Amino acid sequence: MPVDQKTGVGLLGAGVVGSQVARVILDATDGAASNLTLNGVLVRDINRSREGVPSGLLTTDPEQVLSDDRNDLIVEVMGGEEPARSYMAAAMRSGKHVVTANKEALAKHGDELVGLAADNGVTLSYEASVGGGIPVLAVIQDSLSANRIESIRAIINGTTNYILSSMDEAGSSFEDALEEAQELGFAEADPTADVDAHDAMYKLSILARLAFGASALPDTIHREGIRNIGAKDLRYAGALGYTIKLLAIARSGSDGIRCRVHPALVPNDVPMAKVNGVLNAVELNGDLLGPLWLQGRGAGAGPTASAVMGDVLRIAHGMLGNGGGGKSQTGSPSATNGPPVVGMDDLEVCYYVRLAAIDRFGVLAKIANVFGEGHISIASVLQFDADDERGLADLVIMTHPAREANMQETAARLRQLDVVASLENLIRVEDYDTV
Numbered sequence: 001m002p003v004d005q006k007t008g009v010g011l012l013g014a015g016v017v018g019s020q021v022a023r024v025i026l027d028a029t030d031g032a033a034s035n036l037t038l039n040g041v042l043v044r045d046i047n048r049s050r051e052g053v054p055s056g057l058l059t060t061d062p063e064q065v066l067s068d069d070r071n072d073l074i075v076e077v078m079g080g081e082e083p084a085r086s087y088m089a090a091a092m093r094s095g096k097h098v099v100t101a102n103k104e105a106l107a108k109h110g111d112e113l114v115g116l117a118a119d120n121g122v123t124l125s126y127e128a129s130v131g132g133g134i135p136v137l138a139v140i141q142d143s144l145s146a147n148r149i150e151s152i153r154a155i156i157n158g159t160t161n162y163i164l165s166s167m168d169e170a171g172s173s174f175e176d177a178l179e180e181a182q183e184l185g186f187a188e189a190d191p192t193a194d195v196d197a198h199d200a201m202y203k204l205s206i207l208a209r210l211a212f213g214a215s216a217l218p219d220t221i222h223r224e225g226i227r228n229i230g231a232k233d234l235r236y237a238g239a240l241g242y243t244i245k246l247l248a249i250a251r252s253g254s255d256g257i258r259c260r261v262h263p264a265l266v267p268n269d270v271p272m273a274k275v276n277g278v279l280n281a282v283e284l285n286g287d288l289l290g291p292l293w294l295q296g297r298g299a300g301a302g303p304t305a306s307a308v309m310g311d312v313l314r315i316a317h318g319m320l321g322n323g324g325g326g327k328s329q330t331g332s333p334s335a336t337n338g339p340p341v342v343g344m345d346d347l348e349v350c351y352y353v354r355l356a357a358i359d360r361f362g363v364l365a366k367i368a369n370v371f372g373e374g375h376i377s378i379a380s381v382l383q384f385d386a387d388d389e390r391g392l393a394d395l396v397i398m399t400h401p402a403r404e405a406n407m408q409e410t411a412a413r414l415r416q417l418d419v420v421a422s423l424e425n426l427i428r429v430e431d432y433d434t435v
C-alpha cells in the first residue's frame with residue numbers, strides 16, 4: 001500500500017464499544033488514528049442515533065461493510081457466536097484483516113478462525129477479548145515469547161468481582177449485590193454469562209490457547225459461577241483470613257494443562273485479594289521471568305476501545321511496511337497438536353467445607369469419620385452461627401491438600417449423613433505458596 005494511502009476500516013457493531021471505536025477514528029486529527037478511514041458501520045437498528053457517528057455511515061446490510069473494497073480491515077464488536085463468526089470468516093476469506101473483541105467466537109472457533117487468517121495471509125487480532133484494556137495477549141505473545149508459561153491465575157470478570165467485593169465490604173447477599181450492580185450498569189439485565197462464569201471461561205480458553213498452545217475448548221474447562229456464594233461464606237472466610245474471588249486458573253503440569261474457573265478462597269494478604277470492584281488482574285508465571293502482574297480496567301467503552309484500537313493501529317502500521325505489525329495473535333498454528341487439557345479429578349488443593357449440622361454431641365466425630373474414610377485430612381474446624389430453633393449450627397471445615405475426586409466423593413457422603421442437614425458450600429482454597 002502506498003504510504004500516503006489511508007487504511008480503510010469497516011465496523012461491525014455500534015453498541016457502547018463500537019460507537020467509542022468509531023469516535024476515536026472519526027475524531028482523530030493527528031497521530032496514527034488519523035491515517036484510518038471509517039467507511040461503514042453495521043448496526044441492528046438504523047434509527048437509533050449514536051453520538052458522534054454520522055448516520056450516513058450506518059447500514060443494516062452486512063455486505064455493504066464486508067464487500068466494500070475500500071476496507072482493508074474489519075473491526076468486529078457485535079459480540080456473540082453468530083453471525084459474528086461467519087462475518088469474520090467472510091472478511092478473512094476476502095483478504096481483510098480482522099480485529100475483534102469477541103471472546104465467545106474465539107473460544108469456540110479459535111482453530112477455524114486462526115486457520116483462516118493463516119490461509120488467507122491476513123492478521124486476526126483479539127486483544128480486547130480478554131481483560132478489556134489490559135494488554136495481556138500481547139504480553140504473552142510478544143514480550144514473554146522466550147518463556148515457557150507455567151501458570152495463569154486471573155480475575156477476568158469485572159461483574160462478578162464487583163458483586164463479590166461488595167458482598168465482602170457490605171455483608172450483603174448475592175441477590176442484593178447483583179441488584180446493585182445492575183442498577184449501576186455493571187451487570188446485565190440477564191447476568192447469566194457473567195455470574196455463571198461463561199464469560200470468564202471463554203477468556204481463560206483464549207489465554208490457555210495462546211499461552212500453552214492447548215486446545216482448551218470451553219467444554220474442557222471446569223466452570224462454577226458465584227450464585228452459590230452466600231454472605232455467610234464471605235464472613236466465615238474473613239474470620240479465617242481469606243476473601244472469596246472468582247478465579248480463572250490454567251496451570252501446566254506433568255499430565256497436561258488444567259483449566260478451571262470457580263470461586264476460591266484467597267488469603268487476604270496477597271495482591272489478588274485486593275483487586276476489588278470491576279478491576280481485572282492477571283498473574284502470569286514464565287520460566288525465565290518468574291511472576292508477572294497485570295491489573296487494569298477489564299470492561300467498558302474506553303478500556304475495550306483502547307485494546308481494539310491498539311490492534312487496529314498495529315495492523316495499519318504493519319501494512320505500511322513499518323514492521324512490528326501485521327502479526328496474527330494466533331498462538332501455535334494448530335492448538336489441536338498442543339498439550340492435552342486434563343480434568344479435575346487429580347487436582348490437589350485445600351477445601352473450605354460449610355455444613356449445617358445438628359448441634360449435638362458425637363456429631364463432629366461422625367463427620368470427621370467421613371473425611372477420614374475419604375482420605376482427607378482436616379486442618380481445622382470452626383463452629384459459627386447456631387440456629388437454636390432447628391438445633392443446627394454452621395460448621396466450617398478446612399482441609400489439608402486433598403484430591404478433587406476424593407473431596408467430591410466425600411461431599412456426596414456428607415450430604416447423606418443423618419447429622420448433616422445440608423452441605424451448604426464447598427470452595428477451593430487457592431495456594432499462594434505456588435505460583
Ligand code: HSE
Pocket residue numbers: 156157158159160194199298299300
Ligand atoms: N462482562 C464482562 C465483565 C466484560 O464483567 O468483565 C466483557 O467481557
